Amino acid sequence: MKELEQELIKKAQKGEKQAFAALYDTYVEAIYRFIYLKIGRKADAEDITQQVFLNAWQNIQRYNYKGFPFSSWLYKIAHNAVIDFYRSYNNQAKIELESAEEIIQENGPNQEQEIDSNLDLERIKKAIQQLPPDQQSIIIMRFVDDLPIKEIARILEKNEGTIRVIQHRALKQIRKICSLK
C-alpha cells in the first residue's frame, strides 16, 4: 500500500493528473469529514476540501516522505485551512449546525431506528462543535478516522503524551456536554 502510494506521489510530482486523481479518490472522504465535523456547514466544508486538495496538487513537489502516509500531509493542510477559515471570517459564532439527516446516508429500511441513531449522532456532532480546535481535531482523527496517536502528534506538531492528555480531556468534555442535553 505504501509503495503504491509513494509511486502515485512520485508520478503526481511529475505532473501526472491520473496519479493525483487516484490519491484524491482515496482521501477526499476522510478530509471532507474532518473539515465538515469541525466547521459544521456543508457548503463551507466543500469549499475548504477543494482548497485543501488544490493546495496539495499545486505544492506536491514540496512533499517529502518521512515515514507517515500521504494523508498526514493532507490532514495538516486541512487543519491549517480550517484555522485560516475561522481567522478570516470569524464565523464561529454564526455557524449553525445542519441536521444529521441531510448528510448521513441512508443505512437501512428501519426508519425509527435510523431517526434515533441520527439524533444520537446529532448530539455527538454538536458536542464536537463545542470543543476547542485541537480537541476537535484529535477526536475526529482518533475515533472517527482511526488514525494512530503517533500520526496525530505529527500532524498537530505535538508530542504523543500531549495528544493523549488532550484526547482524555476531549472525551470527558463530550460526555459532560451529552449528559447535559
Add this chain to the structure above:
Amino acid sequence: MQPEIIKQLKKLKSIRPETNFVFTAKQNILTTPQKRFFTFTYFQTRFLLTGTTIVLLLTLTLSIANLSKTSSLSKNFFSNPEEITREFENLDINIQLQEINYRQNINEIIALALNEITDKEPTYLKSSILENELNSFKINNNTEKNEKIEELLNKIIF
C-alpha cells in the same frame, strides 16, 4: 459511558461528501496548473557541495599560509631579539642624521634670503647695474664711428 461515546463517534464515519461535489472538485483541481519549484538534482547537489568544499579549502590554505608567514617573523624576533633591536636602533640614527642635514641646508637658505631682503638692496635691483645694462643696450648714434666701421668692413670683405 466513554465506550458508548466512542461507539457513537465511530458512526460519524458515515459522513460522506456528495458524489457530484467529489467529481466537480476533482475536475477543477486537475485543470489548475501545478506550481513549479526549483529543486536540486542529485548531481547538482554534488556539484554545489564539491565547489563549496574547494572554495573553503582554498580559503583555509591561504589563511594558514598567511598565519605561518606571520609566525616565522615572530619566530625570528623571539630567536634573535638583539639583532632586531640593533637594526631598529641603527634605523633611528640614520633618520636623525638625515633630518639634521636637511635642517642645516634649510637654515642656510633662509638666512641668505633674509639678508637679501632686510639688510641690503637685492643685487638685481641696484641702480648702477641697471644703468650699465641700459647703456649697453643703447644704440650708438655716432655717424663718424659708423662710417669707420663701414670702411673697415668693406676692406675685410672685398
